[in-house]
Amino acid sequence: MIAAVTLFLIVSISALITKIAAIALVHTGLSTESAKFQARSAYTGTGMSTSETESIMNHPVRRKIIYNLMLIGNAGIVTAMSSLILTFVLPETIASRLYGLLIIVIGMLLIWLAVRSKWVNRGLSNIINNMLKRYTDLEIQDYAAVLHLKDDFKVIEANVDSDGWMCNRTLQELNLREEGITILGVDRKDSGYYGSPSGEFKMLANDTVTIYGKSDGIQSLYNRKKDFYAQEEHEKYVVKEEQRKAVEKLKIESKPD
Numbered sequence: 001m002i003a004a005v006t007l008f009l010i011v012s013i014s015a016l017i018t019k020i021a022a023i024a025l026v027h028t029g030l031s032t033e034s035a036k037f038q039a040r041s042a043y044t045g046t047g048m049s050t051s052e053t054e055s056i057m058n059h060p061v062r063r064k065i066i067y068n069l070m071l072i073g074n075a076g077i078v079t080a081m082s083s084l085i086l087t088f089v090l091p092e093t094i095a096s097r098l099y100g101l102l103i104i105v106i107g108m109l110l111i112w113l114a115v116r117s118k119w120v121n122r123g124l125s126n127i128i129n130n131m132l133k134r135y136t137d138l139e140i141q142d143y144a145a146v147l148h149l150k151d152d153f154k155v156i157e158a159n160v161d162s163d164g165w166m167c168n169r170t171l172q173e174l175n176l177r178e179e180g181i182t183i184l185g186v187d188r189k190d191s192g193y194y195g196s197p198s199g200e201f202k203m204l205a206n207d208t209v210t211i212y213g214k215s216d217g218i219q220s221l222y223n224r225k226k227d228f229y230a231q232e233e234h235e236k237y238v239v240k241e242e243q244r245k246a247v248e249k250l251k252i253e254s255k256p257d
Contacts, residue, residue: 014043018039018043019039019125021042021068021069022035022036022038022039023035023125024061024065025065028062028065030062038066042066042069042070043069043072045070152216153215154212154213154218155184155211157208158209158211158222159206159207159208159209160205160206160207160208160209161222163225163226164222165221165224165225165226167205168202168203169203170199170202171183171197171199171200171201172199172200174203175234175238176213178241179213179221179237179238179241180244181211181218181221182213183196183197184210185197185210186207186208186209186210187208187209188204217237217240220237
């Protein structure tokens with residue numbers, strides 16, 4: 001009986017720890033889904049996503065969160081397995097084992113319902129956020145929310161092709177802002193990173209560009225080659241962006257004061 005209760009408490013604490021870690025990772029700039037996945041992967045020791053491992057290991061705060069999570073996870077899993085074994089090995093009667101199984105099943109069901117509940121998730125997130133603000137020096141910033149990464153907006157990294165429309169042209173010539181696309185930064189081999197480059201900045205082949213904007217606009221941008229249709233596509237998305245802004249303006253004006 002005690003072992004079954006202990007197992008329930010360990011699983012509950014484990015869920016809470018991974019929740020705290022996921023929220024902390026979100027505050028370092030990871031998306032919510034990515035932070036959840038990385039936190040659960042690190043805690044259970046199942047391995048992290050290869051494409052994101054470098055960005056986590058190169059970030060001092062993320063690295064500290066993951067290291068601590070892996071350490072706590074090893075201890076928690078061992079304790080949980082021990083409690084599970086004791087639940088069914090130590091009791092001498094079938095009734096005791098059934099009671100232990102019942103506690104585990106009900107406990108796991110309650111945890112599953114709590115994890116799935118939007119109300120519990122929202123309340124727990126608010127509590128953890130307040131605690132992180134009060135007791136840590138972690139910068140509380142959800143970049144996915146700040147950049148409004150919904151309604152088909154996204155941030156991506158992609159390389160500039162040598163035969164692409166952007167190659168060997170300045171940002172002023174490209175005029176991407178008129179399409180609703182913003183260049184957040186450019187990583188250039190053997191030269192370094194250029195954050196928020198100005199209009200005179202020229203894009204070169206193999207530059208890694210961080211772009212913010214609508215998904216379809218970004219997709220169109222990277223499909224453009226150095227031909228007449230590229231300029232035609234640009235003008236098409238300029239008109240599309242103007243229409244989107246006009247619709248937004250009407251929504252704002254139609255709202256009651």
